[in-house]
Amino acid sequence: MSLGNNQQKDLTVACETCPAHNASHLRSLGIDMENSDYVVALAGNPNTGKSTVFNALTGLRQHTGNWPGKTVGRAEGGFSYGDNRYKLVDLPGTYSLLSTSFDEEIARDFILFGRPDVTLIVVDGTRLERNLNLTLQVLEITDRVVICLNLMDEVARHGLEIDERRLARDLGVPVVPTAARQRQGLDQLLQAIDDVATGRIACKPHRIKSESTAIRDAVNQITSMIEGLYPTMPNARWVALRLLDGDQQIANAFRMGDFSSYSLSSEDENRSATDLELKAAG
């Protein structure tokens, strides 16, 4: 079948304006992180391929290896995509953000206080349930999240199928299946990061719903108190959870006024979203 001249032209134009076309416009900037427009944090369980994703995007060669705990401290690199320059921060892999080990502290503090524009959670598709434990905790802290559903090659090898649309709906954030070692899915991943960073996609993250009425009531009470204090705080509910759990570090940060920057503005769009979630939960 042949296309008319006009049709062909239309197709070319359509391709060039389609976001997916931009995808090949990744430029790895290595350690050049000057003038970055957005900061992306890279979180996830140990050994899910965070460093591989990091290397694929930044063109750096952080050593990767098939064992947990490979990344100690945090590594940073840059890349640009479309017109935007990004700084990517590779956080140590952790199973949770609740208990206090040094690694978890680094990861948590960066997501909480570093306030990245996007948190990219790398998830091992073959161990989805365990990986979601961390994901759900991150979703409590920040709503600007993209899930990189990695190791899809392994998922196929193990004869599993993952419905990523369903997952994205349930989690309320974009989910992109990838096989980072083979550089598959990176284009879509970059597009999703860009969409969330620039606000083209607004996330409505899943919030943990407690079975216990007593806990729900307590969380609601503390959350609304915190929001009264800091109207623009996007993660008041998570801080409330931590305070009720007796987390001394968060209590100290709270006491020292580490969150006080949220008290200045009167815009409180985030609050209403959180309240709605809670009411739905109640």
Next chain:
Amino acid sequence: MNNNVTVGEVLATAEQLRWQIGPEFHEQLMEDIYSDAARIAGRAVSKPGEKPRFDLDRTIDGLVTSRKWGFPLMIILFAAVFWITIVGANYPSQMLATILLDMLYPFLKELSATIGLPWWLDGILLDGMYLATAWVVSVMLPPMAIFFPLFTLLEDFGYLPRVAFNLDNVFKRSGAHGKQALSMMMGFGCNAAGIISTRVIDSPRERLIAIITNNFALCNGRWPTQILVATIFIGALVPSYLAGLVSALAVVAIAVLGVVLTFFVSASLSRSVLRGEVSTFSLELPPYRPPRFWQTIYTSLIDRTIFVLWRAIVFALPAGAIIWLISNVTVGETTIAEYMVNFLNPLGLLIGLNGIILVAYIVAIPANEIVIPTILMLTVMMAGLAGEGAGAGVIFEANSTAATETILRAGGWTLLTAICLMLFSLVHNPCSTTIYTAYKETGSKKWTALTALMPLALGFLITFVVAQVWRILSGLMT
């Protein structure tokens, strides 16, 4: 409505509610997270086919982590890696030596004579710096270019966590952290890197133990020494078709001794200056993943081989100059090197070594890689080997193991010297980079001093005992 709350009020209310709800809050919260995760995952994941490959992973795990086969398989696997390294490195090593030493070196000498370089500059640049560097490259590059990719392939495949799993129990009984197995594995590449990787250990006590004992993981700078000495002296004890295998086993034995010492010293530390509880942790055994072969080869060559080689060259250049200087600058009738060697000789002989080896270890504090070149050069000079080498202070063209052997035997080396050198190479002070890294990581002069000096003292002790027992036994037999 809540506009007037203060930080203190929020905290007080939270504390009050915390008491009302009680300790089940944390458990309930975890349960909520887990059940949410289970529900969401359950909805997204389906498993249309039979479970074909999980079982393969399990079968492999059952074997490599079994009580019975775990350790033997581990030793066989590492012995195979070393054997491939030793046998495979031989030819490229000789080729490099031919190019760098037999062809390029005479050419450079001629060039320097033509342009009329002063003799001392010619000596420092060519006989000192160039030869030391050329030696390091020709001896170190081939084994590293084979060993590192092999090791990285094992790592990528997912074998290292299984090693940690196997060793966990022993570490625990030594009062150390199971993750120390991982930092130890890193130490087999480079002790400085191994010490940095102890950051995965949370407890300061267990982390210190891991830092102090990391030196017992035989690092890359010491592999060539082990391999060379084992090839010359241990391999020579058996028929030639067995030589490669026996040499490899001797090197493995030294590496295993290092692991045993790690346990022993960890246990001693945790029962004396670093007493305390062993903390528990969970170690995930990751799925086996087929390594991306070429990419692994490429990155391990770039990341590790070139990196370590570059470091060796950076240290070999000034060391070459220093070796040349101490063996050419004379005080009275005697060179500085001769003074040092003569001074250290009695101590050296006491522990089965000699003065030359001890001087070499002082010169080689910045980098273990240059121990053998220094020994060779000093031996030639002290033994006054006529016809070998181009004159005093020249690290000459020991381009085959046979030539090296001639020199060492002429220098009075015996099987005992070889064994004691292999032991001392395993157990002595770490290189200066490692010491500096230990200082940066611990921030304490005291622990850094212990990290540096304890292995040295232990090395003297071990070689002393071995030398004395050896001499008594050989005295009895004659």
